[in-house]
Amino acid sequence: MVSQLFSSLAAPAFAALLFLYFLYRRSREINAAANDGTARGDSGTHTPTEVPEIDTSSQYDHEVFLSFNGKDTRETFTDHLYTRLTEAGICTFKDDKSLRIGGEFAPQLLQAIKQSQILIPIFSKNYASSPWCLEELAEMVKCKKTGGQKIMPIFYDVAPAEVRHQTGGYGDAFLSYENKKRYDEETMREWKTALKEVSFLNGCDLQSMPNRREGEFVKAFTQKVFNELKKASLVVSDYLVSVDNHVHAIMKMIGARTSETRIVGIHGMGGIEKTTTAKIVYNQLSKDFSDHCFLSNIREMSKTKGIEFLQNQLISDILKTKDTNIRNSDDGIEIIKDRLSNKRVLLLLDDVEDENHIDALVCNRDCLGKGSKIIITTRRIDVLCVPEVDYKYELTGMNPDQSLQLFSKHAFRRCSPLDEYIDQSNRAIDIAGGLPLALEVIGSLLCRTKKEMWDATLKMLESVPHDKIQSKLKVSYDALNFRQQHMFLDIACLFVGYDKDNLVHFWSESDFFPEVAMEVLRNMSLIKISEDNEVWMHDQLVDLGREMVRQKGGTKVEKQSRVWDPKVGSDLLRKHKGKKEAEALRLDLDCQKQYHFTYEDFECIPDLRFLQVRGSRENFHAEKGFFGANRHQMFFQLVSIQISSQNYDGFHGLVSP
Numbered sequence: 279m280v281s282q283l284f285s286s287l288a289a290p291a292f293a294a295l296l297f298l299y300f301l302y303r304r305s306r307e308i309n310a311a312a313n314d315g316t317a318r319g320d321s322g323t324h325t326p327t328e329v330p331e332i333d334t335s336s337q338y339d340h341e342v343f344l345s346f347n348g349k350d351t352r353e354t355f356t357d358h359l360y361t362r363l364t365e366a367g368i369c370t371f372k373d374d375k376s377l378r379i380g381g382e383f384a385p386q387l388l389q390a391i392k393q394s395q396i397l398i399p400i401f402s403k404n405y406a407s408s409p410w411c412l413e414e415l416a417e418m419v420k421c422k423k424t425g426g427q428k429i430m431p432i433f434y435d436v437a438p439a440e441v442r443h444q445t446g447g448y449g450d451a452f453l454s455y456e457n458k459k460r461y462d463e464e465t466m467r468e469w470k471t472a473l474k475e476v477s478f479l480n481g482c483d484l485q486s487m488p489n490r491r492e493g494e495f496v497k498a499f500t501q502k503v504f505n506e507l508k509k510a511s512l513v514v515s516d517y518l519v520s521v522d523n524h525v526h527a528i529m530k531m532i533g534a535r536t537s538e539t540r541i542v543g544i545h546g547m548g549g550i551e552k553t554t555t556a557k558i559v560y561n562q563l564s565k566d567f568s569d570h571c572f573l574s575n576i577r578e579m580s581k582t583k584g585i586e587f588l589q590n591q592l593i594s595d596i597l598k599t600k601d602t603n604i605r606n607s608d609d610g611i612e613i614i615k616d617r618l619s620n621k622r623v624l625l626l627l628d629d630v631e632d633e634n635h636i637d638a639l640v641c642n643r644d645c646l647g648k649g650s651k652i653i654i655t656t657r658r659i660d661v662l663c664v665p666e667v668d669y670k671y672e673l674t675g676m677n678p679d680q681s682l683q684l685f686s687k688h689a690f691r692r693c694s695p696l697d698e699y700i701d702q703s704n705r706a707i708d709i710a711g712g713l714p715l716a717l718e719v720i721g722s723l724l725c726r727t728k729k730e731m732w733d734a735t736l737k738m739l740e741s742v743p744h745d746k747i748q749s750k751l752k753v754s755y756d757a758l759n760f761r762q763q764h765m766f767l768d769i770a771c772l773f774v775g776y777d778k779d780n781l782v783h784f785w786s787e788s789d790f791f792p793e794v795a796m797e798v799l800r801n802m803s804l805i806k807i808s809e810d811n812e813v814w815m816h817d818q819l820v821d822l823g824r825e826m827v828r829q830k831g832g833t834k835v836e837k838q839s840r841v842w843d844p845k846v847g848s849d850l851l852r853k854h855k856g857k858k859e860a861e862a863l864r865l866d867l868d869c870q871k872q873y874h875f876t877y878e879d880f881e882c883i884p885d886l887r888f889l890q891v892r893g894s895r896e897n898f899h900a901e902k903g904f905f906g907a908n909r910h911q912m913f914f915q916l917v918s919i920q921i922s923s924q925n926y927d928g929f930h931g932l933v934s935p
Contacts, residue, residue: 340371341507341565343394345414348373350402355434355484355492359400362500365518367561368507373414391417396506397427399476401441402434406451409461412469419472428506431481432499442477444470507565512557512572512626517687517718519680521555524673528559531669532651534566539643541652543662546673547803547816548750549715552655553628555673560626563651567624571595573639577631577753585638586610592639596621607638615645622647630656631757633664642666657754660801675712675816682707684714688721702732709739711817719746743821751822754802761790762798769805769815770823771840772862772888778811788887831859844890851879862888 342363346356356372363370371390387410391397397418405411421427433441440446452470455461482502484495497516532540544552553574564570571592573579579588589610593602596618604610623646627639640652643666656662662670676684685707686695695703706724710716720739727735743751755766765785773781778796785792796813799805806814824842831837836854841847844866850858851865860883880886 339369339393340390341368341394342370342396342398342503343391343418344370344372344398344400345411345418346373346400347402347405347408347411350404351400351434355496356400358492359496359499362496362516363503365514365558366500366504367558367564368500368503369562369565373410387414388417392421392425395427396503397421397429398432399429400432400434401436403436403447404451405436405441406444406448406469406473407454409455412472415476416468416472419475429476429479430503430506431476431479433481433483433485435485437485438477438481438483441473444473448473512560514554514557514561515718517684518554519676519684519687519714521551521558524555524671525558525562528555528653528671529562531671532559532563532653534563534651537649539646539648539650539652540669541640541643541654541667542669542671543654543656543667544671544673545656545659545662545803547713547819548657548754549713549747549818550673550675550803551714552657552673554714556626556628556653556655559653560624563624567622567651569596569621570624572626572628574628576627576635576639577629580631580635585635588635588639589614592625593617596623611638611641614639614641618646619644620647621650623650623652625650625652627652627654630654630661631658633661636661636664636666640666657803658801659803676714676717677712678707681710681712681717684717685710685721688718689725691725699729699732702736705736705740709736709817713747713816713818715750716744716747716818719744741821742825743818747818748822748825751819752826754804755822755826757802758798762795765790765792765795766799766804767823767827767840768862768888769799769813770820771827771842772864772890773813774815774820775812778807778813781813784888836860856882858883859885861885864890 344356344360346352351357360370360372371394373387391414399405399411399415399418418427418429422429436446436448440448444452452466455466482495482499484490484492487495493516528542528544532542544556546552557572560570560572573588573591576588585607586604589604589607590602593604593610593613594600602613604613625640625646627635630636636654640646646652654662654667659670659672675681682695682703683693685703686693689703689706690696690699702724706720707717710720723744724732724735755763758766768785769781782792782796785795796805796807800807804815804819808814827838827840831839835841835846835850836856836858839859840862841850841860842862842864844864847860847864848866850860850863863883863886
């Protein structure tokens with residue numbers, strides 16, 4: 279009777295409490311919706327300040343907690359493991375000495391263990407000699423029993439049996455505790471029990487591995503952690519140098535902790551690590567998304583397999599089904615709208631070349647569920663100039679310190695160069711110009727090169743880009759039309775640092791539509807225009823353009839369309855008889871004795887349209903009318919000397935140095 283009465287009273291009370299709870303939740307949602315996001319302007323982009331945040335985190339503050347003896351592994355194995363986990367986007371807690379105050383065990387450590395999903399004790403020789411480590415381990419065992427956390431032990435340089443039975447260094451540690459009588463028997467019994475229990479768990483015994491390759495172990499163990507976390511992990515390089523500043527900025531833009539749908543575009547030149555950076559952001563976001571998809575190499579895949587293939591992959595990955603058969607892109611757009619509109623999706627679109635790719639895969643921001651996050655990588659900034667994209671982020675090259683670190687990882691398998699290689703290493707990073715791809719390629723090449731060949735190899739790379747770098751950068755060049763390619767080669771060979779307006783004036787005589795073409799080059803990250811209106815191009819792109827001119831001329835200077843070395847240009851006029859195919863030519867007269875230009879000198883260069891003369895006035899003599907040998911109007915620049923206007927009547931324009 280009493281139980282019936284209790285049930286009759288409990289049910290309404292529970293219902294009332296439940297009703298109040300939902301009222302509370304609804305009021306929070308309404309307030310969040312009212313304050314969420316910033317107003318969207320006409321351009322379709324958000325102002326990146328004052329971004330409201332809501333807590334979308336899980337019950338855990340950290341995904342992994344590392345317990346280790348600092349004297350044994352802090353700067354070696356533990357540091358390698360921590361770096362690999364965090365670079366892959368796993369939120370990892372590593373005990374910091376600053377948390378330990380006096381002789382008391384820091385309560386922050388106990389809290390961090392409770393708020394971590396996976397607990398990893400790293401058993402080393404002196405692990406048991408640290409009361410801190412044993413206290414952490416005892417807390418891990420408690421959390422495993424009460425909170426369901428998983429313990430994944432690593433036996434670094436001890437066998438599981440030594441941990442289990444407290445023999446060897448572990449036995450010595452407990453004997454020391456007993457002799458000093460610093461800890462009571464109950465505490466030590468708890469520590470021993472924790473060691474025994476964890477030793478029986480299915481851990482990883484590094485000591486028993488053949489060849490003991492720690493790098494391979496760390497990589498495999500990280501993948502094992504991924505599997506436990508059920509993360510949508512994308513693989514990134516083992517030799518990655520910190521890109522935290524880029525990742526932090528992009529994470530802020532994408533609003534990881536907001537309920538808004540956000541689309542962020544990452545743009546920059548080829549080889550600048552757009553995909554790698556996007557993968558790290560994707561990995562960090564993935565833990566909060568059950569539906570996610572990575573579409574790689576969209577530029578190439580859309581050409582070889584069609585955009586419909588990518589639409590099929592998107593739907594298949596999100597819906598976990600293989601029954602979708604999209605035959606044309608319009609049908610694909612409708613299916614995406616119908617079947618993904620209620621899905622909160624994490625999507626990475628890699629190497630987008632055309633805004634039609636965005637239309638076909640994202641449709642519009644309302645086609646995916648609220649709170650979706652889309653990351654786009656592209657070489658073309660103009661692709662991102664659409665209302666759907668909220669933010670654009672330009673990825674720039676590495677600074678000298680980062681460059682040296684990345685180069686060293688590939689050349690020496692360490693974070694800094696060997697002392698005897700300092701000078702060559704600095705030459706290498708100068709060649710790379712902060713381009714991560716170039717640093718990786720050059721570092722890997724020199725790693726396999728004998729020391730006595732380093733200088734010769736670097737000398738070659740200073741003028742001729744490596745094939746792997748060249749093929750990567752040439753993708754953007756191949757996407758240009760004929761006129762744009764022509765202008766790209768002109769800039770690479772001759773015009774870096776020139777005023778943009780003067781170049782536009784020069785090319786306009788050739789019907790190159792230079793203003794439009796230069797905007798295309800800029801949009802494709804092949805050039806930049808400085809605040810002083812000067813045209814800038816990365817050194818690796820300069821080397822690419824010049825090498826293409828050399829190859830087309832068959833390495834014969836008289837066959838080259840552009841001759842940028844002034845001394846080579848002077849030798850071309852003096853020593854090579856017969857027709858020359860140069861369209862642009864630089865001359866250096868400082869090293870020449872009284873050199874007289876004649877009609878015949880230029881008669882054999884009928885296509886010349888640009889001439890730059892560098893030298894002293896007394897070394898320059900030109901016969902009246904000799905420039906009439908040229909059948910085209912031409913851009914004529916004098917550096918350090920002057921000539922009467924009657925002598926360049928057939929030329930187009932004069933640019934001051």
